[in-house]
Amino acid sequence: MERRLYRAALEGNVPSLLQLLWEDELVLERSLVGSHSDTPLHIAAMLGHSEFVSKILSLKPELACELDSQRSTPLHLAAAKGYADIVKGLLNTCKEACLVSDKYGRNPLQVAAVKGKVEVLEVLVQVEAEAARIVNKSGETVLHMCVKNNKLESLKVLVGMFGGEDEFIDWKDKDENSALHLAAADGQFETVDFLTTHTRADNHSRNLEGFTALDLLAQSTTGTKEKAIADNQTMSKQTRVSSSSRASKFPSGAYNWKKHFKRQNSWLERMWNSLMVVATLTASMAFQAGLNPPGGVWQDKAGDNSTSVPYTVSIFGHDMPENSNITLRAGNTVMGGSSYGVYFTFLVFNTIGFIASLSIIILLISGLPMRRRLFISVLTVIMWIVVTSMALTYAISIEFLTPLEQYLSFKVISFGILAWTGLMTLLVVSHIIRLIVKALRACIKAVTHRRKRFTV
Structure with a gap:
């Protein structure tokens, strides 16, 4: 019967689930003590079977807070795949899961950010904004993770929500690197331009090695730096026009990064x-x-x-x-x-x-x-x-x-x-x-x- 239950979860077959419950009312209880580390809810949430997820949550809501072998909740899996409807249902059932960290020290909001699931990220921030301020063992916030995974769109969502909080924007990891430092070191010109023109990020701050973001950008720059910076300036302007609804949350006074960089170099x-x-x-x-x-x-x-x-x-x-x-x-x-x-x-x-x-x-x-x-x-x-x-x-x-x-x-x-x-x-x-x-x-x-x- 356990095999039939997991087959129903893989297929998202609600009638099969109901048939199994008619045959054995404790079938969902037995799944918690069975040989599988994943619950049927984990599988359905990962595969995007929203109807099946809703049915299980109505029958046994405590499954929403269960952990698998990777210490992931069903919310982690749904957030990673970008299923916004399932995420909303899981949050309504178990809001606390938004603060749970998996094996890699990431909560569902951070997972959605590094996977670039912008719609899910917006839902999670609105429901539990405190999850965005959690730091991992390396002292990194979700902004650091966005830069490391080159997810600019996720970073823009977070800046739109927390752009006025200087401490959040300038937060440093164990190596005293802020998100701006990491973006500059990796040569992410568009990210650097966005952070310096849409936030009050401290571009004069130094890391443990004594380097500012400008120093790190100079080291990572290749022969095509001028074209990349010019293109990024244009793209940044287009982004600001298309995101006028968020522009009011950004501080005024843009920093002319291109001019400063050219002078320094x-x-x-x-x-x-x-x-x-x-x-x-x-x-x-x-x-x-x-x-x-x-x-x-x-x-x-x-x-x-x-x-x-x-x-x-x-x-x-x-x-x-x-x-x-x-x-x-x-x-x-x-x-x-x-x-x-x-x-x-x-x-x-x-x-x-x-x-x-x-x-x-x-x-x-x-x-x-x-x-x-x-x-x-x-x-x-x-x-x-x-x-x-x-x-x-x-x-x-x-x-x-x-x-x-x-x-x-x-x-x-x-x-x-x-x-x-x-x-x-x-x-x-x-x-x-x-x-x-x-x-x-x-x-x-x-x-x-x-x-x-x-x-x-």
């Missing part, structure tokens, strides 16, 4: 190219200065193997003679022999500039995702260090090459360069402090947000 491109050119130039200068330092090298024209000269240490014009002589061979630097302190200082700053320049070049051509505002800012700070090192190298060279009779002129030049170097140092330190402060604020905001987070 153009700035990153210019900075990337400028850093590559300047780094290449400074690396060449440092390399040449290292092989041919100021004063040149000793030339042994007389055929001697070496030349002995008094050994002095000179740092910025202050000579400190030593008691011993050093042996200079052909090819040794003149600066290193006559003023070792000056030469050592020159070598240190020149090497710093050379290595820093090479580091920038390697990072830019490494293929790593360096075209982000944060990385470009770090490379800019490194470039400041390079330029400062080259300026100090220049000052040391001028000090060595300037005759003692013109020492006053040298002093003026040296003080000017040192003042400029101090300014550059101040800028570098200021930016480092700024980065530290931003990191601390992000950490504090993340901790505060997690404390305020609600769970159901």
